[in-house]
């Protein structure tokens with residue numbers, strides 16, 4: 010029996026770690042993994058993922074099926090990862106030690122005495138073997154203008170960017186900020202950094218100048234790479250203007266490279282250089298820098314539960330191995346495939362499954378610059394037909410949007426090239442899952458829901474339909490933990506979603522704040538990595554993700570800390586208190602509801618203040634962070650110790666006005682009555 014109704018589920022046999030022997034789980038489960046792997050249903054698929062990989066099975070011939078391999082990966086972790094590390098990556102100096110972890114200080118190291126170069130692994134080794142294979146297909150904003158870049162061409166681009174950066178004084182360990190649309194030059198810049206050992210920090214090109222500036226400052230980047238503008242969904246986005254406003258706040262930036270991305274002639278200020286020109290002037294490519302396995306490869310900022318975004322640090326070999334392996338396993342990648350992940354490179358999904366995973370595997374990857382509805386709701390599927398995409402990887406928010414436009418936009422395009430449909434970023438609801446499976450995939454493709462995070466580097470849990478043959482699921486060990494950090498295996502149990510061992514792709518630290526890294530991920534549950542998500546185990550032992558347990562909300566698959574929005578609104582001179590919560594939204598998954606209290610002396614009309622607040626959030630963070638609802642009240646409900654009762658506000662924002670739970674700890678019950686009254690008056 011399989012019901013796709015509750016988002017992601019995983020095989021429970023995969024949901025254990027080396028520290029928690031399998032029998033613990035088996036005792037709570039009535040059905041063996043062998044039975045589970047053989048389950049069939051309406052949603053079972055003939056066209057199943059056929060992993061394990063030959064690379065793995067050849068190395069471990071004694072392992073007969075996936076679940077044996079999985080157990081082995083936990084029991085003999087170093088042997089497993091060590092073999093794959095030598096097999097899938099090209100090393101300048103081989104490693105002698107697979108893992109060396111210090112749990113007390115949350116210091117984790119993989120392959121630490123090995124040496125390699127990430128760009129060589131992604132590009133040069135493939136350019137040597139199959140120079141004319143297409144590495145990138147740039148699907149530009151306007152359909153029908155795709156551009157193909159072969160491995161030889163990408164190699165030359167990477168060399169040239171590396172040359173430009175070296176000539177401008179960037180060297181190994183320096184941070185380079187990238188504020189570019191999804192494009193070949195963005196990929197070449199990421200890898201150009203990697204070639205010379207510089208650390209890239211890609212900032213989503215939808216972020217505001219303020220948000221860009223704070224990320225540049227936190228990273229200590231001295232160079233920024235941007236474009237004059239870009240177009241998305243037919244709309245011009247003035248990147249250079251935003252970049253200038255950001256750089257004005259960052260005295261540490263000495264040079265800005267501007268890619269002429271749109272046809273308008275470039276206008277350059279003193280500190281700006283035409284990137285294209287600089288690239289063509291490069292005479293010799295700098296040699297690849299031989300990097301330590303644990304040298305940082307990139308920084309990526311993500312929201313946490315406090316106001317300040319965290320600069321996650323991903324290091325070289327472990328991240329690369331994990332991205333490469335999960336890309337092959339989860340998506341059943343085979344040579345000749347055209348991999349279509351439509352994420353922006355500004356997010357971890359773009360890093361791991363637009364850029365690193367597919368290129369490490371010598372694959373062809375699509376760079377999707379447009380939106381799901383430009384010029385109409387058939388865009389994804391028209392692109393699938395034209396580019397013959399074999400794996401499509403997108404977000405539930407887009408699927409929910411598209412299904413409203415009806416089936417015709419899908420059916421008029423040939424989707425016979427597709428084998429796998431992936432979902433990422435948020436829970437996929439039942440309606441969206443069915444439509445993805447039945448309509449987009451014609452009931453023929455494997456739908457794979459993937460749970461992971463910026464912190465994990467790659468996919469941690471994946472659920473396909475129940476399969477006939479044992480096939481790939483997770484290579485890590487997700488466990489459900491109770492509040493004491495004890496794993497729970499009972500059906501119906503809810504708890505914190507944790508990981509019980511250290512995998513190669515985990516972010517190693519938060520830039521400049523290792524204590525925060527330790528406190529956020531390892532302090533809450535001793536001996537476990539805490540994801541911040543909650544989960545429930547069902548009768549069959551599958552885990553269902555129930556959502557964030559902290560003050561992080563998920564708007565259209567974008568992570569956003571409520572404190573980030575509150576911090577911005579508190580800057581308004583007439584605001585004295587704010588509480589931002591998430592509330593369910595049919596398309597976006599969650600949307601933002603802001604409760605506000607104004608200062609006593611506030612004299613401006615409320616609608617004016619609201620407009621100013623919206624502008625300010627857009628200006629300081631990004632458009633997707635702008636609250637959809639605002640409620641200005643004379644006071645917010647607080648506990649006697651003075652804490653805003655967010656739980657209560659979450660209920661109100663959801664419209665659950667009757668069942669507000671225990672309000673006995675409220676300092677002033679009248680405050681909640683007034684908030685309720687105002688809520689009922691909202692349009």
Ligand code: 6R9
Nearest residue numbers: 017433434435436459460461462463554568
């Ligand atoms: C890859 C990515 C991570 C958070 C994560 C969780 C949510 C991601 C999910 C999912 C339910 C899935 N999330 N995938 N929730 N089902 N398949 O999205 O990284 O931007 O860091 O967000 O997204 O809450 O903790 P990131």
